Amino acid sequence: xxxxxxxxxxxxxxxxxxxxxxxxxxxxxxxxxxxxxxxxxxxxxxxxxxxxxxxxxxxxxxxxxxxxxxxxxxxxxxxxxxxxxxxxxxxxxxxxxxxxxxxxxxxxxxxxxxxxxxxxxxxxxxxxxxxxxxxxxxxxxxxxxxxxxxxxxxxxxxxxxxxxxxxxxxxxxxxxxxxxxxxxxxxxxxxxxxxxxxxxxxxxxxxxxxxxxxxxxxxxxxxxxxxxxxxxxxxxxxxxxxxxxxxxxxxxxxxxxxxxxxxxxxxxxxxxxxxxxxxxxxxxxxxxxxxxxxxxxxxxxxxxxxxxxxxxxxxxxxxxxxxxxxxxxxxxxxxxxxxxxxxx
Numbered sequence: 571x572x573x574x575x576x577x578x579x580x581x582x583x584x585x586x587x588x589x590x591x592x593x594x595x596x597x598x599x600x601x602x603x604x605x606x607x608x609x610x611x612x613x614x615x616x617x618x619x620x621x622x623x624x625x626x627x628x629x630x631x632x633x634x635x636x637x638x639x640x641x642x643x644x645x646x647x648x649x650x651x652x653x654x655x656x657x658x659x660x661x662x663x664x665x666x667x668x669x670x671x672x673x674x675x676x677x678x679x680x681x682x683x684x685x686x687x688x689x690x691x692x693x694x695x696x697x698x699x700x701x702x703x704x705x706x707x708x709x710x711x712x713x714x715x716x717x718x719x720x721x722x723x724x725x726x727x728x729x730x731x732x733x734x735x736x737x738x739x740x741x742x743x744x745x746x747x748x749x750x751x752x753x754x755x756x757x758x759x760x761x762x763x764x765x766x767x768x769x770x771x772x773x774x775x776x777x778x779x780x781x782x783x784x785x786x787x788x789x790x791x792x793x794x795x796x797x798x799x800x801x802x803x804x805x806x807x808x809x810x811x812x813x814x815x816x817x818x819x820x821x822x823x824x825x826x827x828x829x830x831x832x833x834x835x836x837x838x839x840x841x842x843x844x845x846x847x848x849x850x851x852x853x854x855x856x857x858x859x860x861x862x863x864x865x866x867x868x869x870x871x872x873x874x875x876x877x878x879x880x881x882x883x884x885x886x887x888x889x890x891x892x893x894x895x896x897x898x899x900x901x902x903x904x905x906x907x908x909x910x911x912x913x914x
Contacts, residue, residue, distance in 0.1 A: 634864070634907050
């Protein structure tokens with residue numbers, strides 16, 4: 571079915587999807603406007619069309635630590651042009667080692683700790699708006715106080731998996747986007763571990779890599795758990811390299827893991843399929859080796875890995891073809907251990 575919605579645009583519904591065909595449009599925080607017309611679609615039209623684990627406008631980096639001190643900064647950077655980030659708001663509590671998630675309207679940050687490797691851990695779930703530059707608000711709690719979990723996003727819920735709460739955790743926590751509320755424990759990873767990377771398909775969350783101790787050892791496990799029902803994760807494959815502290819991104823068909831620490835510090839970009847369970851492959855390199863970095867996913871075609879220990883670089887790599895990353899901008903500071911998985 572096709573609908574003429576102005577002299578310049580047609581909205582087509584096909585196969586359960588909406589496709590906007592227009593001669594010229596602009597899309598800013600206020601909404602999507604068809605030029606030379608008074609017709610404006612809702613501010614969330616494009617972000618609702620694409621899945622919440624990918625964005626079309628901007629990536630975000632929140633929290634982290636600069637040396638021995640945690641920060642509360644929320645940065646954003648555009649997908650449309652290669653440029654540096656700007657500071658757009660603050661978290662409720664300065665912290666690092668946090669798990670990020672995204673709804674179509676807000677970024678979420680769960681857990682974390684006050685200082686790198688310090689004793690003070692948090693269960694706070696923060697939320698900040700994508701529609702305006704603003705500070706975050708405290709909207710709920712994780713089931714435990716823990717750090718270095720990975721974050722995941724379905725269309726309705728945010729998830730954090732694994733981490734450290736005084737011991738290595740295998741918990742999968744889930745919290746709603748539709749209302750401000752606490753998280754609930756809905757399952758377990760196949761193996762408890764921390765410093766994992768989080769990925770999201772339209773139907774499942776994936777947790778890859780990470781570390782276990784004692785003694786400390788990096789892992790190559792790829793776990794998968796369903797969004798449609800609460801339940802445990804299953805081990806569905808292996809990465810080509812063991813790692814912890816890498817940046818996880820998601821295309822519509824694959825999960826990506828960039829950088830990390832094996833040892834040594836890694837620059838490789840690893841990729842595994844959402845379509846079928848199986849092992850990953852090495853498909854490219856970052857501009858430099860880095861660990862404890864952050865990441866975001868754009869639609870239709872790029873992953874971003876930024877920052878890390880003593881690093882401000884924003885790297886960008888293609889989802890449509892295997893290859894190396896390019897340096898496309900700088901963060902406002904060199905914070906590591908920030909939240910990952912925010913995009914609009």
